[in-house]
Amino acid sequence: MIFLWGLLEDATTRSVYECLDEIGAPVAFVNHADIARTIVRLAGDGAEFCHLTCGAASHELDEMSAAYLRPYDHRDYAGYVKPAGDAPAIGSSALVHHLLGAWADGTPALVINRPTAEASNHSKLFQATHIRAGGFSVPASLVTNEPDRAREFQRRHGRVIYKSMSSVRSVVQELDASALDAIGPMGPVLFQERVIGTNVRAHVVGEAVFAAAIESDGVDYRYADATRMSRAELPPEIAERCVTLAKRLGLVVAGLDLIVTASGEWYCLEANPSPAFAVFEAGGSREIARQVAELLAAG
Amino acid sequence: MILVLASIIDEAAASFARELASDAAASLITCADLASAPLNVRHPDFDASTITVRGESWSVARLAGVVNLLPAVFPDELVFYDEGEREYQAAEIHALLTFFLSSLACPVINRATAASLTGPFLNPLGWRHLMRSVGTPLARIDITSDAFANPFLVSAGDEPVEVACLGQRVITPSLTDADARTLALASAGGVDYLRAVYLRDGDGGVRFLSAHTTPDVKSAATRAAIADYFAARRR
Numbered sequence: 001m002i003f004l005w006g007l008l009e010d011a012t013t014r015s016v017y018e019c020l021d022e023i024g025a026p027v028a029f030v031n032h033a034d035i036a037r038t039i040v041r042l043a044g045d046g047a048e049f050c051h052l053t054c055g056a057a058s059h060e061l062d063e064m065s066a067a068y069l070r071p072y073d074h075r076d077y078a079g080y081v082k083p084a085g086d087a088p089a090i091g092s093s094a095l096v097h098h099l100l101g102a103w104a105d106g107t108p109a110l111v112i113n114r115p116t117a118e119a120s121n122h123s124k125l126f127q128a129t130h131i132r133a134g135g136f137s138v139p140a141s142l143v144t145n146e147p148d149r150a151r152e153f154q155r156r157h158g159r160v161i162y163k164s165m166s167s168v169r170s171v172v173q174e175l176d177a178s179a180l181d182a183i184g185p186m187g188p189v190l191f192q193e194r195v196i197g198t199n200v201r202a203h204v205v206g207e208a209v210f211a212a213a214i215e216s217d218g219v220d221y222r223y224a225d226a227t228r229m230s231r232a233e234l235p236p237e238i239a240e241r242c243v244t245l246a247k248r249l250g251l252v253v254a255g256l257d258l259i260v261t262a263s264g265e266w267y268c269l270e271a272n273p274s275p276a277f278a279v280f281e282a283g284g285s286r287e288i289a290r291q292v293a294e295l296l297a298a299g
Numbered sequence: 300m301i302l303v304l305a306s307i308i309d310e311a312a313a314s315f316a317r318e319l320a321s322d323a324a325a326s327l328i329t330c331a332d333l334a335s336a337p338l339n340v341r342h343p344d345f346d347a348s349t350i351t352v353r354g355e356s357w358s359v360a361r362l363a364g365v366v367n368l369l370p371a372v373f374p375d376e377l378v379f380y381d382e383g384e385r386e387y388q389a390a391e392i393h394a395l396l397t398f399f400l401s402s403l404a405c406p407v408i409n410r411a412t413a414a415s416l417t418g419p420f421l422n423p424l425g426w427r428h429l430m431r432s433v434g435t436p437l438a439r440i441d442i443t444s445d446a447f448a449n450p451f452l453v454s455a456g457d458e459p460v461e462v463a464c465l466g467q468r469v470i471t472p473s474l475t476d477a478d479a480r481t482l483a484l485a486s487a488g489g490v491d492y493l494r495a496v497y498l499r500d501g502d503g504g505v506r507f508l509s510a511h512t513t514p515d516v517k518s519a520a521t522r523a524a525i526a527d528y529f530a531a532r533r534r
Contacts, residue, residue, distance in 0.1 A: 038444070042424070045439035045506070046431055095444040102424035116425070119413035122390070125342050125398035126413055132343060143340040143395055165398075166390035187334045187380070187388060188395055 001063055002296050003109075004029045005100065006070035011278035013070050015286050019293035028059045035074045036092075040099040050103040061103050065299035066110040068292065070274055071097060110252065110299050112292065117250030118273035122167045124190065127249070127271060134245035136258075136268035139193040147180040150191050159194035161219060172220035194219070195269075197261035200232055202239070203277050204246040204254045205291040209239040212280045231282050238266055245271065253277075253292060300357055301325040301529055304396075305368040306376055312368050315516040315525075322526060323363070323533065326352050330369075330376050330392050340395065345402045359399075364529050365407045367400060368513050370417040406532060408465070408525065409490040409512050418490045418512035423451060426488070426510035433487050435480045438498045438506040451496075451509035458499040459508070463521060465492045470524040473497075477505045484510065491528075 002020060004027050006013035020027050030038065030052065038054045050061040061067075074093040101115040120127045128138045142153045143165060154160045154175055164170035165188075174194060199214040199221055213232040218224025234242070238258075245268065246254040255275025259267045277288040301319060305312030307329045316327035328350075336351035340359075348359045369376075372393040374385035393416070400411035415421040419429075427437055440450040453459045462481040463471045469478045477497045484507075485493040492514050497505035515521050 041441070041443045043439070043441035044437075046437045048427075048440070092444045092447070095442075095447055098422055098424075099442060099444055102422050102428075105422070105425060106428040115422075116414050116420070122413060123394035123397035125340075125394070126401060128342055129398070129402065138343060140344075141342045144338060145334065146337050146339065149337075149339050164387075164391060164394075166394035168387055168390045185335070188338055188340075188391065 001026045001028050001059075001065060003027075003059065003061060003064040003067040003069075005032055005067070007032050007072065010070060010276070012276045012289070013068075015278050015281070015289035016068055016292050016296075019286060019289045020296065022290075023293060023297055025293065025297040028057075028064070030054050030057070030059070032071055032074075033077060035077070035096055038096050039092075040096050040103075042099050042102065048106075050099070050107075052100075061100075061107070064107070064109050066112075066296040067104060067107070068112045068296055069100070069104060071100075110296065112252045112296065113254075113273050114250060120249050121271065121273050124163075124165055124270060130248055131245060131268045131271065134248050134268075135241050136245065137265050139195050139267060139269070141190060141192045143188050143190050145186055145188045147183060147186065150175065150180055150189070151177060153191055157193040159196070160191050161194045162189055162191050165190040171223050174219050195259045195261065195267045197259040197265075197267070200234070200258040200260060201229075201280055202234060202242045202256040202258055203275060203280065203288050204242050204251070204256065205288060206252060206295050207243055208291050209234060209242050210277075210280075210288050210291070211239075212282065229280060229282065241266075249273070252295065300352060300362055301364045301366065302328045302352065302362065303366045303368065304328050304400075307331055307378070309368060311517050315366075315522055318522060319366075319526060319529075323529060328352060330372060331379055333392060333395070334377070334379065334388070340399055342398070342402075346404075348399075359403060362403060362405045364405050364532070365400065365403060366514060366516075366525055367407060367409065367411070367417055368516065369396070370415050370513055371421060372396065372416075406491070406529070408492045408514060408528070415512070418493075419488050423509060426484070427507070429487055430480075430484055430507045430510070433480075433483050435484070436500070436504065436506045438508040453496070453498070453508070460497040460499060460505050461494065462497075463492070463494040463515065463518070463524075465514075465521070465524045466528050468524070471518065471520050475505055480505070480507070488512075492525075 008014045041051045052059045104111045105116050132138045160175040163172045201212045203210045211232040211234045212229045214221050216224040216227040221227050255272035257269040303316040313327050319325035340348045346360050349356050372389045374389040377385045377388050380388050397411050409417045412419050442450050460473045460477045462473045462477045464481050481495045494511040496508045500506050
């Protein structure tokens, strides 16, 4: 049995769900939006059992051979009520996340992906140390709260972008030096050398790699007005480097943001541990989703 | 310079930093200092990074050590930001500290990982998985998401056994097999400091209940052990 936790409104989760159905794999799907009705119990003195109920459905998670987890921030759902001051320190929905996270980290089942492995994405610079050790180039980075240092960094590197240091989504923007003149005191901000080249998104699924080239008129292609994606083939040594990096980070599935420069240097900006790969499936091919489903079915 | 990284409201940490400073260069540092005092952290050339301690710029290469008493950065810590900004800034400073504390060449008690600023797990259940893997019996827990009761508290009638270790040395021995088990767990978890709590079972043995990676600086034995730890590295 394969445990699937996410939203069917999410094209990526839905495509994995449909591919599992097509290959006849048994699936225990739990809708993440039902988190307020989800109850998880974890108990034992060594060989713990983990039991989940959601409405009338009931699942013994220890019987799962694999799991695909794409949870969301439950506080974003309509109907979320912030715990009052005298409520327990941790609400039941947050506790569902903690307990399923603990189960996912400890189970021998195949998990895409274990929460502890996903955690590297919470610090871009921490992750960059692993990316660099994995053989990719990384852009020069500076975290500073001093506008003068940011100017100096820009003088040295020419074009500079700024973005969040954490996994909180931010729109990547190019630094305009005049903006620094206008800004007052600032907290620590991540500035990064802007790497010019072709954006390539590489999805690693176990030992397989699927790549898409992205042409865009924007600094951050996710928010650009004009973006065109096409299937790409990575040089074998780069594909191998991608697989090795994902393994190094403990990720079974990863979305790697790459840039290849005109001189052929390969940069990796980030490894996304829960990639929305459906967006990159050319012509609705679902070949990434199918590969994920086959991996899950193999357990 | 030895830094004691702690919450702005941690008075025990402030007192410990003063105590440590009587014997070596040491200072308390908080998220407020990181946010407002000049800070320049670089990658890949991390050794060129600088932070400001008590108004003076310090190269990270000159730091002699860090005692970290912050397992995570929570929005409530950042009272100097507008309320609407605190959650974002907490994630940002946490991300910065994850990189900073894991990249320093000097000893860090405990070195940050992606999961926690003070060790390999933020989720306390992670330690149970690890303890099970090193063969220690576990105390029974029963957690249900809709009726939370902290499973790691010692109940009335339980006989707790507590052991702390630092640098593969037991600093508060129990004179039971919990001492060796705590050293084994610290080694498996890759942490310098670990405090583990066990419950005595009916057979004269112990069962693991919980582990804590933030040094207990209210304990005189722990404070002395940390001072000795750094003194030994200066010699």
